Amino acid sequence: MTQHINEYGQPIGAPLPEWQPRQWPCYEVFTGQYCRLEPLSAERHGRELYTAYAQANDGRDWTYMFAAPFADEETYLAYAKSIEQGRDPMHFAVIDMQSQRAVGTLALMRIDAKNGAVEVGHVAFSPLLKQTCMATEAHYLLMRYAFDQLGYRRYEWKCDSCNQPSRKAALRLGFQFEGIFRQAIVYKGRNRDTCWFSMIDAEWPQLKQAFERWLAVENFHADGTQRAKLEALR
Template identity: 40%
Template structure:
């Protein structure tokens, strides 16, 4: 006979009316500066121009498990494998050019517990430090937390990847710790840094993203007036 769960005082905070979340749909997500389009090989020529050339010139794949990418054929195989994998990958489409300038995904998806990760981020030099790169993260976070109702949004990176670490903290992810010997990529051991935004923290992060992305936050030359971190701090300290 199974015991009645109500007879026990269970640890943790009770989550009322919880149910398994849906998987992210492979649908177009429209933004102000960029769109997120389900990854496909139709954009291969565009990725060759921005991803492949950046890979050769700027060591773009240094911290990526799928690199380095040195030929068009290798690039095609990589994109095809990402499309067929368990992650939900999107191409980042720049509004001004109408072309793909990067890609990223929702991954490590656990619908029964409501946890999901933004990962596989591969932004070309045309995207880095742009409004579009921040909006791409915001659009996926909004999909996961607001539209699908996940409880925990994760970010993981190589322990030596300072750029990714700084990006996570800028976006509002909270550092949780170091996972030692977490992965083996290209015959090299990887220690991973873990970050997260929980459902309780998300409303402030959402408001911060929205204020930062507003055109009023940029001068006539396109420079930001307030940083994302300063905006978030001002909201917290109200």
């Protein structure tokens, strides 16, 4: 890597003479092969999402979320209403292309258009969505939007350091582990040490190619099992 030195003999970061602040994300519809992302609407998606989340046997999927398990549909609908159309976070519903029903949500958040950085968070995938092609594609669609359409430089993932499934998912998707911020957050009456992960624009072309190869129909057997793992295609 080329080292840049200023007039005082000090090492400095690479110059970005053409850099301009990026556009703030918009609420759009993103369509893939297996799923579609739509701006979250309590009216359109709320009941389907509550039904999808109710497929879980218990409330463990909410342990590391800021939201708590929802006791009834009315409570979830009120929550969905409170977060729809927000400027930051911006929540999207994941629609199963086969059933045309909402099966989970995720959001763009901590949006820093000036520096071209954004985080994906509030990932609430129901049992109908977890560990499916749709789940991977939902992340890919937002990454593609951030890098290819908005021209962002950095895409982040953060989670509770105790949340091993989330840490594993970040690495599988191609994020790089950056470290742990100790005692970063207090939530649900307890401490959270936060793991930071990221991917950057220079890495995106290779990651994008791997996603597209993995998502291709020919990468799956007739029974739906994968031929090659995503990690192996990078």
